Amino acid sequence: MKSEGLPDHAFDGRPVIGICNTWSELTPCNAHLRDIAEHVKRGVWEAGGLPLEFPAMSLGETQMRPTAMLFRNLLAMEVEESIRGNPIDGVVLLGGCDKTTPGQMMGAASVDLPTIVVSSGPMLNGKYRGKDIGSGTDVWKFSEAVRAGDMTLSDFMAAESGMSRSAGTCMTMGTASTMASLVEALGLSLPYNAALPAVDGRRRALAHMSGHAIVRLVREKVRMSTILSRQAFENAIRVHAAIGGSTNAILHLLALAGRLGVSLSLDDFDRLGRDVPLLVDLMPSGRFLMEDFCYAGGIPAVIRELGALINRDSVTASGSTMSDIADNAECTNQDVIRTMENPVNTTSGVWVLRGNLCPLGAIVKPSAATPSLLNHRGRAVVFESIEDYKARIDDPALDVDEQSILVLKGCGPKGYPGMPEVGNMALPKKLLEKGVRDMIRISDARMSGTAFGSVILHVAPEAAAGGTLALVRDGDEIVLDGPHRRLDLLVSDNELALRRKHLRAAQYQPSYSRGWAKLYCDTVQQADQGCDLDFLVGASGDVVERESH
Numbered sequence: 001m002k003s004e005g006l007p008d009h010a011f012d013g014r015p016v017i018g019i020c021n022t023w024s025e026l027t028p029c030n031a032h033l034r035d036i037a038e039h040v041k042r043g044v045w046e047a048g049g050l051p052l053e054f055p056a057m058s059l060g061e062t063q064m065r066p067t068a069m070l071f072r073n074l075l076a077m078e079v080e081e082s083i084r085g086n087p088i089d090g091v092v093l094l095g096g097c098d099k100t101t102p103g104q105m106m107g108a109a110s111v112d113l114p115t116i117v118v119s120s121g122p123m124l125n126g127k128y129r130g131k132d133i134g135s136g137t138d139v140w141k142f143s144e145a146v147r148a149g150d151m152t153l154s155d156f157m158a159a160e161s162g163m164s165r166s167a168g169t170c171m172t173m174g175t176a177s178t179m180a181s182l183v184e185a186l187g188l189s190l191p192y193n194a195a196l197p198a199v200d201g202r203r204r205a206l207a208h209m210s211g212h213a214i215v216r217l218v219r220e221k222v223r224m225s226t227i228l229s230r231q232a233f234e235n236a237i238r239v240h241a242a243i244g245g246s247t248n249a250i251l252h253l254l255a256l257a258g259r260l261g262v263s264l265s266l267d268d269f270d271r272l273g274r275d276v277p278l279l280v281d282l283m284p285s286g287r288f289l290m291e292d293f294c295y296a297g298g299i300p301a302v303i304r305e306l307g308a309l310i311n312r313d314s315v316t317a318s319g320s321t322m323s324d325i326a327d328n329a330e331c332t333n334q335d336v337i338r339t340m341e342n343p344v345n346t347t348s349g350v351w352v353l354r355g356n357l358c359p360l361g362a363i364v365k366p367s368a369a370t371p372s373l374l375n376h377r378g379r380a381v382v383f384e385s386i387e388d389y390k391a392r393i394d395d396p397a398l399d400v401d402e403q404s405i406l407v408l409k410g411c412g413p414k415g416y417p418g419m420p421e422v423g424n425m426a427l428p429k430k431l432l433e434k435g436v437r438d439m440i441r442i443s444d445a446r447m448s449g450t451a452f453g454s455v456i457l458h459v460a461p462e463a464a465a466g467g468t469l470a471l472v473r474d475g476d477e478i479v480l481d482g483p484h485r486r487l488d489l490l491v492s493d494n495e496l497a498l499r500r501k502h503l504r505a506a507q508y509q510p511s512y513s514r515g516w517a518k519l520y521c522d523t524v525q526q527a528d529q530g531c532d533l534d535f536l537v538g539a540s541g542d543v544v545e546r547e548s549h
C-alpha cells in the first residue's frame, strides 16, 4: 500500500473506508463518480479515516444486453466478496443507474459492515422548445408520436440532445431516482441524497459529509443491519407510494430484505401503500422533474408530510432519526410536493393482483394507468416471445382493437433471461393512428420506471417456469378487477389442464450451457421473491477465517 504514496501515519490504526465505485464511461449516469469519490475521500481523511477506492462492475441500463437486470446479482456477488475479502472497516457505495444501487446494497448487506450510500444524483431537467422534458417518459411519448406520424425523426433526435444535457441519472421518477429516494427513506444516506442534481456543488458537499459519516458509523459500530430494520423497509414502501416510484423497486427491496433476513412480502407493498396518496407530482405519474423536486424540499419534505405514516424513531446513517429529519424539513413548492389534504392522486403505490393467471402475484401501478381500464374485460392477443411481438404488432391484419388485452410471454427472470423492461409494449400502429393511447398489457416482464400505462407486470410464475401465462391463447377472455386485486383467465380448469399437457415450457426458456447466464437461469427466484439467486439469499458476514499467506 505504501507504493501508492501513503505516509506512515495512514497506517496508525485509523478506520479503513472502502469506496466502492461503479464509475464507467459505459454507464453515463455514473460517469462523474470519480469526481464524487474525491469529495468522499476528503471527508474520510478529515474525519480521521483512510479512504481506499475500488471498482465494481457498472451496469448501464441503456447499454447492457440482454438487460442490465441479468447482472444485478452478479454485481451484488462482486461487491459482497470485494468487501469481505479486503481489510476494510466500512464502505461507501457510489452508484446511480437503476441496477447499480440495488446490486451494491444487496452485496454490502450480505457482509453487513457499516455502510453509507452516495448516489449519482439526477441530470438537470431536459429542455426542448421551451418545455421541460423528462428522460424515458418523453422518449416513450415521442417515439409513439414518430410511429403515429406526428413527429419527425430529426425533431426526435433534437429532443434527445436536449433531454440528456448534463451528468447524472434519469431525472424523472424512474428507477434510478426511485432507488436513490428509497436509500434515503431507508436511512442509508444523508438527507437530500436523492434529489440534489449531479452537477450541484451541494452534492459534492454531501459526498464530503458522507465521508465524515462513515468514519463515525465505524467508530460507533453501526452496522448496515442496524439501520435496515423492518421499520426502515416500511418507511421505504410508504415513501415509494408517495413519490409514485418505479415498479422495479419492489423487486430490489424484496431482494435486499432477503439478504438481511427482514421479513417482507409482495403483499406488504399493497397493504402499506394503500393509505398513502401520491404526493409528488413528478413524471411519469405527474408533471415535474427531479430538479424541481430538489428545490421543493426533496425526500425530507415528503417524510415530513407523511407524518405518522412514517416510523419516526428509525435511526439513519446521518446519526439523526427520521423524526429529526422531518422536523428540519420544509416544503417550498406545494405544486411539486403536495399535502396529504391535496394530493396529486388519492391512489398510489402498487396493486398486487392474484388470480389463476398469477397465483404468486402480479403488479400494476395505478397512478400510471388509465383509471377506466383498471376494471376491464377483454380478449387476449397473445405474443409468444418479444420477437413474435416485434414481428406482428404493426401488422395491419392483426386482430386487435382497443378493448383487447395484449399478452406477452417468455420475458420473465428465467425466460429472457433477466426480465427485461418490455412490459410497456408499444401499442399497435393502427390503433395509435386512431388515437388510442392506452390498453391493458400483461406480461412476466418488467417496465422502465419512466414508463406509464395500464401495464400488468411481474406475473409469477412466469411462462418459462410453467405459469398459467404460458397457457393463454388468442381470443381467451381475461378479467382485471383492480379494486378487488384480481386477474383471471376465463378458461375452465379442465381446459387449462388439457393445455398444460401439451405445454412445452422449454419453448419459453433460452438455452445457456455455460457461464453467468446458466448459473442465473438455474438459480434465479421468481419475481414475487425479488429475483435474487436462491443461494445468495441471506448473509455470510464479514469474518474470513483464513489469511492469504
Ligand code: FES
Binding pocket: 029, 060, 061, 062, 096, 097, 098, 135, 168, 169, 170, 174, 176
Ligand atoms: Fe442510468 Fe436512467 S439510464 S439512470
